Structure formats: C-alpha cells, structure tokens
Amino acid sequence: MPELTLIEAIRETMRDEMRRDESIILIGEDVANRGGVFLATDGFVEEFGEDRVIDTPLAESLICGVALGAAVNGMRPIAEIQFADFVWPAINQLVGEASKVRYGTNGVKNAPLTIRIPYGGEVRGGLYHSQSIEVLFSHTPGLTVVAPSTPFDARGLLASAIRANDPVIVLEHKRTYRLVKGDVPTDDYTLPLGRAEIKRLGTDMTIVSYGLMLHYALQAAESAAAEGIDVEVLDLRTLRPIDTATIVESVSKTGKALIVQEDTPAVSISSEVAAIIAEHCFFDLDGPVMRLAPPEIPAMPFSPLQEAAFMPSPEKILSAIRKLAVL
C-alpha cells in the first residue's frame, strides 16, 4: 500500500476523481501552469487541459462566485482559495450565497461545490499566512466543513466532499501537507461526512482535536501513557456537522475532556464541543471540560519565539493532560 503525504493524498484524490467524472473542473489562482503553490494540482493542466484546470484572476469572490455558478449549471467544480487568510472576500459567495442555494430555492437548485482551503500555522506564516478560519463556515447551515488530519482521511473525505451535492469546504492544514505521511489505499473509497474517529483508545480522559493538533495530541498521549495516564484521542474530522454521538460516547466513558485546537478559543469549535459535552455528559463528568488553545491575539506572529508561544505543542498538551488528570 503506498505511503503518501497529505498533499500527495489530496492530489491523487483529485486526479482520480477528475478522471472518473468529466463534470469536475478546477478553478483557482495558479492551479494550472504552476500546478498550485503547494503543488496540489501538479501535472493537472497537462492531463486535463485548460478547459478543466482554470487559472483565475486574483479575485476570491469571483473564484467562488464562478464556481457556484458552474455548480448550479450542472458541473462539479473544485475551487481553491490559495490561503485561508484570503478567503474573506469570498465569504459573501460562500456563506451568503452557496449555503442557501438548496434551501432558498426549496430544492429547485443545488450547488455541488467543493472549496479547498489550505489553513493553519507553524510555518512562519505570520498574521496573514497562518490563520484558522473554520468558525464562520462551521456555523453556517447549508455548508459542510471537513478538516482531515491524516492522508488516509484526506482522501476519503475529499472524495466525499467532491461527490456531495451541496457545498463542502475542505480545510487542509498546510503544515501537515508534507509533515504527515501515511497509508493511502489506491482503491476508490469515501469516508462519511459528519463522522469523527477515535484515533487512540484510552480510559482516563478524552482529547478532542483536529488538524495539526490531532498529531500533537497523539504525541502527548504517548508521553502521558508513560506517566500512567491513559488518554483517548478523538479526531473530529468534520467540523460541521460535528459528530455529537461519538464525542458523547467517548467522554461518557472517560469522564474528562480536553479540547485542543489551534484556533483562538473565544466562540470557536472548542466552545461548541464544550457545550455538547456539558449538555449530554453532565452526569458522567469527573472534572470540568478544559480547553487548550492559543492566546487571544489576532493570529500567530512571524517571530519564531512568538509563533511558538502562540501554538499549542505536545509539551503544552501534556501539561494540560497532567493537570486535568488530577482535577
């Protein structure tokens, strides 16, 4: 079975999907001749031609608006926003328009649109190449939002996203692009949208996480095991809809929850997960729901010391585990 990095998994998935379905087109900045700034579409314009791999002008609202228009007219576009930090001009077309097509036309039209967005930090990206932007989309009914952490999940979730008949935002943590390598079957497979996965079984507490943090949580869990703390690690995988059932099953079993995320905590995914746990696991909790997240500053700074201070790390997570273990 081939071992692929996350970006390779993304690339292979799109390639296979485009071979399988002619109605899939790619649209974004630098996706054609450059093959994408992360090489996500390397070789695609050579194989599929300029009619299916389209370099757009520098205009994010346009990219998503055009993709939406093509989607409601019978195609299955994949739009790429080059960096999450640049998605804001497209919020109107995604949150304002795309999310409401099926609902607002009462089913007359739907938008089978996929939007791929590299996000996240620890790449010395500074304030404008490191942002986590999941919250606005995850709040929006009509959108589905996935954030795969592993190459295996990336393939399955991206395939599902492309095949879904409504808009799906695929958040790809750019640090994990080349950092994470794993088995990815070559067979065609999809993973269900809206389903979390327990990546490590444990009994003393549940860490809920996603993205790059999932890997750091796993590292911290291994260290904690050596100290006699048995940590269960839950990978959300989908940020909207959040898999309430899996979270509740896990936290009811372990009795404690630590939510680890790279986004700042106020009004975030961790807020939603904490509310879910408080509502459904109240009588099974052996301690308060804890969150580990960066400080409330606009984004992570460029200076390496400041970036490190911002980012949760395996050490910080281990510290939080130790604290929660005795609370």
Added chain:
Amino acid sequence: MILRIELPHVGESVTEAEIGEWLKSTGDKIEKYEPIVEIVTDKVSMELPAPATGVITKIISEEGETVPMGAIIAEMETSEISEIDTTEPPDVPASNRIGTLIQGANVGPTGGEFLDTSMASNTPEIQSKETKGFVSKGNEARYSPLVVRLASKHGLDLNAINGTGDGGRVTKNDVLAAIDSGENSKVSVTSVDSMTLGDEVIKPTAVRRMIADRMVRSTSEIPHAWSAIEVDVSGLVTWRTANKEPFEKEHGVPLTYLPIALFAVSGALKLNPYINSSWVDGKIVLKSSINVGVAVATDDGLVVPVIKNAEGASIPDLACQLDQMIDRARNSKMTLEDASGGTFTLNNTGVLGSILGGAIINHPQAAILTTEAIVKRPVVLTKKGEDSVEIRSMMNLCLSFDHRIIDGAEASRFLQGVKNQLESIDESFNLWG
C-alpha cells in the same frame, strides 16, 4: 477617576471572605498601601491595602457581609490613574432605562412601516428530531456536583433525601429543603425554650463564626475517637530547669515545653504516617510533609500557625520558629501562608491547667494531640521488681483521631512513641543528639 476596589484573590482554595471592620469611611483620604478594611477568611484575617492614593467615595460591602473574591467592595476617587473619558450616566430609574413597547409601531422588511396583517395567531411548533438518549442510563443515582457539595457541607445522606428531579433525581432544591427541615426542627426546640428575660445575645465575630462552622464540619464529618496516655516528664522538667537560661542566652528565645513536645510529636508522626493523613473522597491520603499546626490563643480566638516540615528540625530550630510564629499570631500579623498546609495539630491545653481534654480535629486532618498540665503526683514505680511510691511530674497526652483511618492500636503506638521520646529526656539529654 473613580477606581473600583475589589476583593483580591488571596489563595487558591479561598473563594470568599467576610468583610471585617472598615478602617476608613466615605470621604476619608487614603494613601496607597494604607490599610482600609479588614477581611476575614476561614484561615486568616488580613488588612486590605488601598490600591492608590485618593479618597474613599463609596463603601459597597458592609461589615459582616460575605463576598466572593473579585467582588467590588468600595470605590475611590484617585488622580493617579489617567482617566479614560467616561462620564457617569445620569440617574434614570431602571424601568425607564428598559423602556416599553409601543403598540402599532412597525418596521417593514427593509425599513418602511409595513404593518403585517397576515400573521396567524398561533405560532406552530417545529417538529425537530431531538438528540435524546444520552442522559438517562437506568436507575443509578445521578448526583450533580452541586448536590454532592451541599449535602457534604451539611452532613446529609443523599440516599435519604427524596428526589423530585427528572427520573427521581435529587436536585439542589431537594437538598436545600432537607437542610431547612433539619434546621427548623432544631430551631423550634432552642429558639423558644432557651431564651429567657435577662439573657444577653451576642453576635459572634467573623472569626468566631468561622471557627464555629469549622467545628461543626469536623464533628459532623469525622468520627472522632479518643485515647490518652500518661507521661513521666520528671527528667524533662529537671533538664529544662537546668538548661533554661543558657538556652535563652544562646538562642535568643525561651525554652518552653512546646518545642520539645513538637520535636517528640514530629518524630512520632514520621514513624506513624497514618496519623499524618487525611480522608479525602473515600480515600486515605498520606501526606508527604509533616506540617504541625500549633494552636495559639489570641484575642480574636484560636489561630493555628503551621510549622512546616517539622520532622528532622532540632529543638532550637523549632523553638525559634515557634517563637516567631506565635509572636506574629498574637500581633495579628499571621499570613495565609502561615496558616495553611497543616497536616497535624498540637494544642498545649495544659498551660491553662487542663489535665484531660478531648480536642476536636482540625478538618481535614486525621488527628489532634493535646499536651496537658504537668502535675506532681504520687506515682508507683517498680524498680528491680520492687514497688515504691515517689513524687513524679506527670503529664497526660490526649489524642483525638479519625476512626475511619486510625484504629486504637495505631493511636496507642503513636502516643507511645511521643511518650518514649519525652521520657528519654533527662539530665544527660543532648540538644543536638
């Protein structure tokens, strides 16, 4: 500008405090760091310093009021901190500040005055799929943390309380009702029958109230058992009399029996770890340090400064520490740090003449020891199989202990340890041995 004075967070486990005496009044000028009010926690009293120089403009929390940490207790005017341009809003009654709804005034979909005549009178319900099934898990008792805390504080058995909540769950109100009915029955006996003309009613001080609460908690939670032993301190008395003056000259502090008792107790605690423990959440926690609290009577009541890591300290060491602590305690200069962390308590009740005492354990410790009065008594001594009567100086040691953790045998073993150490002191005793 107006500066709000809040009750600072003084310690990790302290969440609220009682306002003691206000040392300053509205209109008084105050200097930064000058004490303005006394605050009382269940560990210690302290004086709160002014955060800036200025004038007190408003006292918000009254004497005797219990407030949580972080609460605003007063306001002051100060020019030390630069003013962000704020103006106090004029006084408008609350109901006017909320406003009322004007019938017939409308806003249309995009700003006009459209008055909708199409609305149905009933708003239909949306039948949504409810995510249920996560809460009910059968008939097991489900006690919320609040319910557990309330019941524990008032010594109530949750199994005996009738639950009116979902699925028969005991709720906060159920516990409160149980507390009320318990108190009511007490009140009906005492309040009417025990008050007669001429009785004087005294409102306890904040400290006395705290002590009272602590005593109730200790006796209701901890099953107290009691054991006593006699100690022949004749040798000790002789030794002390001989060494009193040189000791004081050398170490600058008096040589009382207290540091000696503390020395003996610490050594015995080291050998009997279960005496130096605590019952927590159904588990016995053996404390890693030996921190002995020494009861000191002050004008405000009993305070218990703690000598940390007492085992292994020498008698002169202990004497110095004790002297400083007691001095601080008597002068109301004890800090929260001084009063915290105790794992065992020693009370020299003998100094007032008591020969036997059943002290109440300092919750959540496992035991408390009193050293009683040294009294000359005729005692039967057996030497080489021959009995005779001699005048000996005798002192009783009384141990109250938590019978969940400690049985009589262990208690006796501990007392024996202290006794042996004390009885081993005679003229030949070397301080540094």
Added chain:
Amino acid sequence: MCSSKQKSSGDSAHLSDERLVALYRTMVLSRCLDDRVWLLNRLGKAAIAASAQGHEAAQVGCVEATDPSKDHYLIYYRQLTAMIALGSTPEEMLRGFLAKEGEPMSGARQFPYHGAHPRVDMFNFSNVIATQMPQAAGVALSDKLRGWDAVTIVSFGDGAASQGDAHESMNFAGIHKLPLIFFCENNRYAISVPLDKQMAIDSVASRAAGYGFPGVSVDGTNLQEVYAATKVAVDRARNGDGPTLIEANVERLLPHTTDDDHTRYRSAEDIEHMSKRDPVKITSSLLLGKGLLTEAEDEAIHSEAKKQVNVATDAVESEPFAGVEKILENVTESTEPTR
C-alpha cells in the same frame, strides 16, 4: 395568456407588429399586477414589493431577443415584467408576494422574485446586490466549456455596477469571451443615491471598454431599441465573440420598494418629469399611432389584464400560507445536522 408561448421575433433584429402588440400586452399585465401588489402591501398583506414600473419595455425587449427554452437568466429583484415574460403566472407571482404555500421559486422562504424557477432557468439566490454577477460568469463559463448552445443574461441596476463583484465578473467574462450579456437597467437611483454619487462617469456602458468588450447605451423605454441591442449581443454571444454590456436607461416611476418614500429625496418636478417616460404609455401611443391598436382594443387589453389579476388575487388570497411542516427540509441533501 402568457406571452412566452407566442412566437418570438426570431432572427430578425426588428420587432414585428404582431410581436409589438404581444409584448405590449405583457407590459400591461405586468403594470396591472404591479399596481395590485403595491395595493396589497398597503393593506398589510404583501410585506414587500419592488416595482418594475418604468422598466417594462426594457425587460420584455431584452427577453424577446433570447430563447427561454435554453438560455439562462440571473435576474434581480425589480424584474416583475421579465418574470412574466419568461413564463411566471400572476398566480405564481402573487404566491410569492403573499407568502403562500406552493410558491414555486423558494417555497416562500425568500422575498418575492427570489429562488429558482422550476420551468425556465431563471434564478436569483439572494438579496445581496451583484452577487449574481460572478455566478452568471460561472454559468456562462460552464456552458462554454461544454460547448453548450446557450446564452446567459445577468440583469442588475446602476447601484450593482459599483460592487466589486461587478468588476470581477466583467473582467473574467472579457478574459474568457464568455457567452454572457450584462444587462444594466439604469434608473439613476440606488434607493436614494443618485447616479452622480454612484459613478464618476455618465454611462455604465462605457466601462465595458475597460474589460475588453463592447458596451452600448439604449433608451430603455423604447421596445425596438432594447430588442435590437440585445439581439446583437445575443448573436455575438452565440457566435463565441464574447460578452456585451447593455445599459438600458429607464425611469423608476415608483419609490425603491414599498418601504421607501422617494419624496424624501426627489423633487416634485423630478417625479413629474420622469412620469413622462412611462413605457406603457409610450408604447400605447406608439401602437395607437401606428394603427396597430384602436383605443377600444387598448381599453380591452387593460381590462383583460385587470380581470386576470383579479382572478389570480382572489384565488391566491384564499390559499394557506407556506407552512411549517417542511421548514427543516432542503438545507442539504441529507438534512440530518447531527446524529
């Protein structure tokens, strides 16, 4: 009778007499419905309406040059007349205004005019201005990529022309020579903001040059002019020659919507003056002048329209409001937000 069922003007760039009369009928029906809806709003029954009065000729003239059986129409909120011309019935329109069950474009979930029509590809997803323009570029692009024979017409007002989305979509359309017609109905007011505060130039059409395609300005009250210009643009598009920007100059005879009062920002003289550019009256005069209609026939057209609107109003008013039972449906295909 719905005008879209009649033969269109076909390949000729000139409207036939027969078509002129037919289009006039549509305009009268639209005007009649338009008046009725305004009245329903004042009675507290129709919460919001944007009038097409003044725009009728521009809208029917444009539609006439296209082929509703295959073309795409991204409409905006003032296109009552275009919707009638494309096949919406007065009943369907009234269901929209009165929020009744069975409203075809959005199930009455949206404001009237919004949603997507089930029979002709006419849609408008939101109330946000100009968002339909990049979407129209996407529709046109996807047709071109697949070699489909269809033209996309995106309609918008002078205010929308200021939005970033307008610029981005015209730029893109020019680069890719999309089969896309940008149809701007310039009535010189974006709610209350007059044209000289909306743009530094005199005509929206002049912007097209900046995007590499032709722009043309026409008298929007002149059926013939509108039709001819649109026909040229449609032919261009079908031939693969790319987009065109058509600016139809019209008057907005009524305030922005039923929530607006234009006497607050327009002078009495201005309002009086613009009422002279009423396309229904202009077309009526034209037809009477050409002898294509007698006064009695004109009268009859008006009373027929009124009757049609009355019947529709009576029927729809008695229908139930769009209900709650399905309010959770059609969020996404599998509308199960959480397990």
